[in-house]
Amino acid sequence: MQTKSFTQSTTRIWDLPTRLFHLGFACCVTGAIVTAKLGNTWMDWHVRLGISALALLVFRITWGFIGTRYARFSQFVRGPLTVWQYIKTISKPSLKKAGHNPLGALSVLAMLAIIGAQAITGLFANDDILTQGPFAQFVSDSTSSLMTGLHQFNEKLVYITVGLHLIAVLIYSLKGENLIRPMVHGDVATHTLAPNTLPAMDSLGMRLIAIAIALPLAIAAWWLMQLAANAGSSFN
Numbered sequence: 578m579q580t581k582s583f584t585q586s587t588t589r590i591w592d593l594p595t596r597l598f599h600l601g602f603a604c605c606v607t608g609a610i611v612t613a614k615l616g617n618t619w620m621d622w623h624v625r626l627g628i629s630a631l632a633l634l635v636f637r638i639t640w641g642f643i644g645t646r647y648a649r650f651s652q653f654v655r656g657p658l659t660v661w662q663y664i665k666t667i668s669k670p671s672l673k674k675a676g677h678n679p680l681g682a683l684s685v686l687a688m689l690a691i692i693g694a695q696a697i698t699g700l701f702a703n704d705d706i707l708t709q710g711p712f713a714q715f716v717s718d719s720t721s722s723l724m725t726g727l728h729q730f731n732e733k734l735v736y737i738t739v740g741l742h743l744i745a746v747l748i749y750s751l752k753g754e755n756l757i758r759p760m761v762h763g764d765v766a767t768h769t770l771a772p773n774t775l776p777a778m779d780s781l782g783m784r785l786i787a788i789a790i791a792l793p794l795a796i797a798a799w800w801l802m803q804l805a806a807n808a809g810s811s812f813n
């Protein structure tokens with residue numbers, strides 16, 4: 578979708594499903610951390626937000642295979658050599674290649690893997706008081722304790738990867754490259770992109786496909802929340 582305005586033409590890079598994923602994921606992960614720190618009855622919300630983050634993550638992984646051009650893993654996952662070459666030329670002015678840059682792609686993959694591990698270990702975790710993940714009841718106490726330990730250890734990795742992500746976005750902004758606006762509106766000024774950059778097909782058809790993926794995931798998330806509610810005594 579190439580759009581013209583009075584001042585400048587723009588190219589659609591981030592499709593709506595990817596942008597909504599990002600918004601929802603950032604809110605759920607932040608909410609899960611805050612509610613875990615508040616503890617007590619807030620743990621009910623921790624479980625709900627953690628499960629929602631997991632559902633969003635499964636959506637994003639699926640979208641990484643069948644989504645629009647720049648959302649696809651095949652478009653942005655690069656080998657170490659490409660990452661190294663990108664780092665060497667990072668300060669040289671050049672027209673931007675659309676989508677995640679090779680270094681940003683690494684941070685995206687790290688966040689998906691580490692937050693994914695956080696959510697999966699959470700499913701089996703318990704706090705020995707009121708709250709437990711939906712699958713904790715199906716495993717032995719020692720397995721649940723192990724998962725709880727991993728959940729607590731991995732927490733630091735979540736802070737490191739999300740912290741680096743926010744610092745990187747800030748550094749790019751200070752250098753004059755606003756990455757936040759495209760992640761909100763979807764578009765990048767065409768004159769800043771390499772010539773003949775193709776737009777993402779952010780069409781109604783693709784959005785309907787995204788809804789078709791999201792619906793069963795929402796049902797699965799709801800089911801997991803019910804399972805956790807019935808297992809943990811902090812739920813009413």
Ligand code: HEM
Nearest residue numbers: 609613624627628630696699700702703704708709710732
């Ligand atoms: C985005 C994903 C998640 C994040 C960032 C997250 C983060 C956290 C944090 C920071 C804690 C406190 C650990 C501590 O005491 O130091 C915690 C505890 C806990 N989380 Fe999660 N969590 C996530 C997903 C989940 C999920 C999906 C579940 C279950 C459905 C879950 C269940 C629990 C439980 C039962 C505890 C208490 C364990 C304990 O006593 O330490 N979490 N989580």
Ligand code: HEM
Nearest residue numbers: 595602603606607676677678681685688739746756757760
């Ligand atoms: C817990 C909070 C956050 C998490 C877990 C998170 C996670 C992610 C993930 C997974 C992506 C990849 C998007 C995709 O391809 O689907 C991404 C991209 C991005 N995020 Fe976040 N994010 C968080 C908060 C924020 C905040 C607060 C901002 C800015 C205000 C931000 C700005 C961006 C931008 C600009 C991109 C695109 C980077 C690029 O152009 O390569 N994020 N984030």
